[in-house]
Amino acid sequence: MAKPETIAGLDMGSGRVTCLIGAPEPGGGRMRVLGGSSVPCRGISGGVVVNILETKNAVSQAVEEAEAKAGVTVGGLFLGVRGVHLQSFNNKGAFNIARTDREITAEDVHSVVANAKAIPLSSDREILHVVPQSFSLDRQRGVPDPVGMEGSLLEVDVHIVTASSAHLNNVMKSVAQAGFEVIELVYGLLATGEQLVTPEEKDLGSLLVDLGGQSVSLGVYSEGSIRYSKEIGIGSDFITRDLAVGLRTSMATAERLKIAHGIAHSSLLNGDEDIEFSRVDGRTMDRVKTSTMMSYILPRVEEIFNIVADDLQAS
Known part of the structure; x- marks a missing residue:
């Protein structure tokens, strides 16, 4: 072990x-x-x-x-x-403190978060994460950790991530x-x-874009926590396929060319290198300039980030 x-x-x-x-x-x-x-x-x-x-x-x-x-x-x-298949949204929960001492305990925090995630879901989905964003105590917002404080009404904002069961x-x-x-x-x-x-970036506001092979993961942070997350069904494999089709080569060769020599903007072009590669049959050799590769890569990269921008604008 x-x-x-x-x-x-x-x-x-x-x-x-x-x-x-x-x-x-x-x-x-x-x-x-x-x-x-x-x-x-x-x-x-x-x-x-x-x-x-x-x-x-x-x-x-x-x-x-x-x-x-x-x-x-x-x-x-x-x-x-x-x-x-992952989906997310924000929700709120509340919990009344009925004890005479009214001091907030860890159990109270657990209870208010449990109330926030008590939502109806279809039978084919389940909750993966419940992330507390911020707490409020007696309507006073912006309480990072209410444990040990006194109050009668504890509220929480949460970010909930659900997945396909x-x-x-x-x-x-x-x-x-x-x-x-x-x-x-x-x-x-x-x-x-x-x-x-970083904690400072989460507090001031930031966007995290994680570009995967077949999906893009978006995370928006502000006031110290995740506020929005989304999976979009387009990714870097689309760039690889564009190269493969344009250069008439295999996906494996296109992926190698993309990683080793691919650029998405002319400002990154440091000399127009002439690169040798094999065609789709694996035997015929050919050559391609870096600028030609960029002409296949740039339109797809622009499309991906336009989709990201449109999604953020609509959220």
């Missing part, structure tokens, strides 16, 4: 499964990566499991390779989920068949936000 301090995370994105194993740095606060692996997976499309056997095999390979690099064996995994069950089944236990399911965008968005 893994050492007690070892933590393993598994991210199941569009067409790829990634496992990282880490341990806390001395003194705490930061994690040190011990080993990791990322493998292609044809069993996942758009963040949704479409083939359990393919996904199980990819999970096994990713975890086993990460274990070999880390020199440990893991049993449980923190599992990151993504995809357009069928998808979560398929994800859990794939991991279980690979021989691992899921310790906790985590929305990938929220995990990314905890690592990349």
Whole structure:
């Protein structure tokens, strides 16, 4: 089994499964990566499991390779989920403090959050996360932590993330068949936000855009918390496909060209490099200039960010 301090995370994105194993740095606060692996997976499309056997095999390979690099064996995994099946919204909850001392306890906080998430959901959906945004005490807003304070009416604003029950069950089944236990399911965008968005940025207001293969994750932060999140069904695989069609090459070659040489704006063009690549038959060789690649990449990037802007404008 893994050492007690070892933590393993598994991210199941569009067409790829990634496992990282880490341990806390001395003194705490930061994690040190011990080993990791990322493998292609044809069993996942758009963040949704479409083939359990393919996904199980990819999970096994990713975890086993990460274990070999880390020199440990893991049993449980923190599992990151993504995809357009995820939906989110904000809600409110209230809880009356009937005790004579009126001092707010952790149990009161639990109760008001439970009231906020007591919402009707269709039978095919379930709550993945309930994130408290802010508390109010006797109508006084902006209370970050009400525990220990006195009042008679405790209220909370929350951000609720829901997921497709069928998808979560398929994800859990794939991991279980690979021989691992899921310790906790985590929305990938929220995990990314905890690592990349600073407390000051969350307070002042910021937008997090996580560009995946087949979806874009959006997170809007203000007043110290997540205020809006959304999964949009377009991603970097669309750019790869545009390159593959335009250059008449394979998706694998187009992906390699995109990562190694792709740019999305002329200001990033540092000389017009002439790059050799193979056509779709794998034998015929051809060449393409960086500026020509940009002509395929830029329109799709503009489309993606126009969709993002339109979504934010409508939210």
